[in-house]
Amino acid sequence: MPVGQLVALRNKKNGVTVLTPDRSDPRNYLEFQAAGDPGGGDVQYVSEESAASPACVKAILHDVLELETDTMSPAVAQAFQQQMRVAKQQREQAEAQVALTIERTENTDIVGQDCVGPGDRPGKSCGASVPVREAALKDAAPLCPRHSALTAEYVPTVDYNGDKQTTRWIRSRMTEREREQV
Ligand SMILES: [Zn+2]
Numbered sequence: 085m086p087v088g089q090l091v092a093l094r095n096k097k098n099g100v101t102v103l104t105p106d107r108s109d110p111r112n113y114l115e116f117q118a119a120g121d122p123g124g125g126d127v128q129y130v131s132e133e134s135a136a137s138p139a140c141v142k143a144i145l146h147d148v149l150e151l152e153t154d155t156m157s158p159a160v161a162q163a164f165q166q167q168m169r170v171a172k173q174q175r176e177q178a179e180a181q182v183a184l185t186i187e188r189t190e191n192t193d194i195v196g197q198d199c200v201g202p203g204d205r206p207g208k209s210c211g212a213s214v215p216v217r218e219a220a221l222k223d224a225a226p227l228c229p230r231h232s233a234l235t236a237e238y239v240p241t242v243d244y245n246g247d248k249q250t251t252r253w254i255r256s257r258m259t260e261r262e263r264e265q266v
Pocket of ligand 1: 201
């Protein structure tokens with residue numbers, strides 16, 4: 085395998101995506117700006133090794149990142165396709181297992197989340213507990229009834245940390261009054 089070859093990864097999401105290829109090395113992470121970033125921050129060049137890491141393969145399978153395969157050497161492209169096949173198979177098997185065992189509970193589990201709406205003090209979030217269906221955690225920001233009208237202003241930041249995936253919600257728009265206070 086040639087050393088030092090870089091491949092281009094593009095963020096397809098309307099929010100920031102953070103990728104930590106190796107969970108045991110959290111200082112080594114990549115941050116992708118939202119798709120279409122005017123400064124080109126939605127594309128990062130990574131080593132072929134990083135591109136084939138489980139975190140990266142997972143982000144690609146979830147349609148979060150897109151790999152520009154024409155920037156890869158043939159040998160690595162082949163190894164990568166193999167990784168993708170294995171990951172896809174594992175996911176399908178896991179999903180089939182889930183469907184067999186916890187199908188009924190999976191979509192109805194309710195979990196408590198802290199409201200991410202603006203709190204009474206600047207820089208603090210509301211924090212009121214909001215019941216959210218577990219299956220809907222990635223669909224919308226947790227917001228209490230007082231802040232539910234702000235839902236369109238929150239964009240997700242998906243964090244791929246090794247094989248663990250978390251979603252954080254960042255407010256993308258602020259009112260004029262809030263801007264003045266900052
Ligand atoms: Zn709230």
